Amino acid sequence: MRHRHPDSPATEHLVIVGNGMAGHRLVEALVKQPGRPPRITVIGDERVPAYNRILLSPLLAGEMTHDALTLNGADWYAEHDIALVLGERVTDIDLQARRLTTDAGRTLDYDRLVLATGSRPAMPPIPGLDLDGVHAFRDLDDAAELIRFSRTRATGHGGRAVVIGGGLLGLEAAEGLRKRGLAVSLIQRDDRLMNRQLDVTAATLLQRELESRGLEVITEGHIAGFEDDGSGHVAAVCLEGGRRLAADCVVVAIGIAPNAELGRTAGLEVNRAVIVDETLTSSDPAIHALGECCEFQGTTYGLVEPIWRQVEVLAAHLAGEAVDGYVEKPCATKLKVSGVSLYAFGPTEPDADHEVLTYHDPQQGDYRRLLLRDGRIEGAVLYGDTAMGPWYFERSLAGTDLGPCRQALLLGAADAQLLLDSPEPQDSPLKEAA
Incomplete structure (x- = not known):
């Protein structure tokens, strides 16, 4: 039950630096708060209002229009009395004066400041990385460049x-x-696709599916450099070992790096990202950090689930309410990769004490693998039919002993739950099926 904390008055002027998904989610949460800061300014370095970055992939594939990505247009901010500044990047924060400066020369005073600057593509030190035709895939401009290229080539x-x-x-x-x-x-x-989420079998199934569509997949590929065509444009990707892949376009998508430089330059405590406590407060009590640019107890972020929980905590804190602070919780990964459904949580590789249960239906393209320890699920990988994923995850979080329904665990949640709820052991035709 939330209640107003007597020692936490609502902020007079709140400035949010960053208009990505995390910053926008925070604004949406704040406008629902009775004690919302009376004055809110949002500054984004992109020229467009916040959009759903997750949908860049269907935009690139031609399955979605640009307009469908927008979360809220500029009119929405105005309707909620929120000042929106687009196309400007904050270059300096004066902690003593509580003032920030943008690259356009704008200065703003703040009472509270939220850094929601997100992340940037991680770019490895590869020779030729600065050649024309080498792209990242992180924002609308990146998608637009790739779409333009694909239309001409x-x-x-x-x-x-x-x-x-x-x-x-x-x-x-x-x-x-x-x-x-x-x-x-x-x-x-790595030796397989999505090595952080999938085991070898699921990754192999995914690779075969993608290859059947015409995609060439090279695993254990180590880049030696990018070749110049003589005019400053990329011509090929060269692998260690001598293999050369002709390329008119290269996309580097190896991960993300937190945008923490603004906080570091200002003098905040920064490790890989801006360090925050359980209220998402930095080493300066007037400054908070959220999402991919923050670090909590050594953890940085790239998935929406923990970031949405951070938003809930920070919105309440900024509105002067007392809530339980942010805590780390296990997360399950639910994805649809190129039309293939995946669900995974826990370790991807079993240890010597794990019991491994597997189900594989090659004709239907379904695969499930569970890792159990003393009858309790510690990890799961589902490929194709992922309907049982949430049921597995809930039982894993609860530490439920699934011994009574072990023979039905891979067949269906309803069957497994029936056996789990049964007060007495009973013979079941499912035993023969298992």
Whole structure:
């Protein structure tokens, strides 16, 4: 039950630096608060209002329009008495004066400041990284560049693209470009795709599916450098070992790095990102950090679930309410990669004490693998049919002993729950099926 904290008056002027998904979610939460700060200013360095970055992949694939990504237009901010500044980047924060400056020369005083500056693409130190035709895939401008390229260099005109990175973003960038008509090769440094979420079997199923669509997948690929065509444009990706992949376009999608430089320059405590406490407060009590640019107890963020929980805590705190602080919780990963549903949580590899249960239906393209310890689920990987994923995850969080329904665990949540709820052990035809 939330209540107003007597020692936490509502902020007079709140400035939010960053108009990405985290910053926008915070604004939406604040306007619902009775004690919202009376004056709110949002500053974003992109030229457009906040949009759903997760939908960049279907935009690239031609499955969605630009307008469908917008979360709220400029009119929405005005209707809620929120000042919106777009196309300006904050360059300096004066902690003593509580004043910030933008690259346009604008200065703003604040009572409270929230850094929601997000992250940038991680770019490895690869020779040739600065060549024309080498792209990241992180924002609308990146998507627009790739769409323009694909329109002029489709397969019929010899267009070839190489995507570096076998995680979610790399896979979706590769599929988007393939759907745009390019011949695409994807390079993954690890031995399998999505190695942080999938075991070998699920990753192999995913790779075969993508290859059946015409995507070339190269695992254990190590980049030696990018080749110049002689005019400053990329011509090829060269791998260690001598292999050369011709490329008119290269997309680097190997991960993200927190945008923490603004906080570091201002003098805040920063490690990989801006360090915050359980109220998302930095080392300066007037400054908070949120989302991909913050670090809590050594953890940085890239998934929306923990960031949304951070938003809830920070919105209440800024409105002068007392709530339980932010705490880390286990997360499950639910994804749809190029039309294939995936669900995973816990370790991807079993240890010596894990009991491993698997189900695989090659005809339907379904695969499930559970890791149990003393009858309790510690990890799961689901490929194809992921309907049971949330049931597994809930039982894992609860530490439920699933011994009574072990024989039905891979067949269906209803059957497993029936056995779990049964007061007496009973014979079941499911035992034979298992």
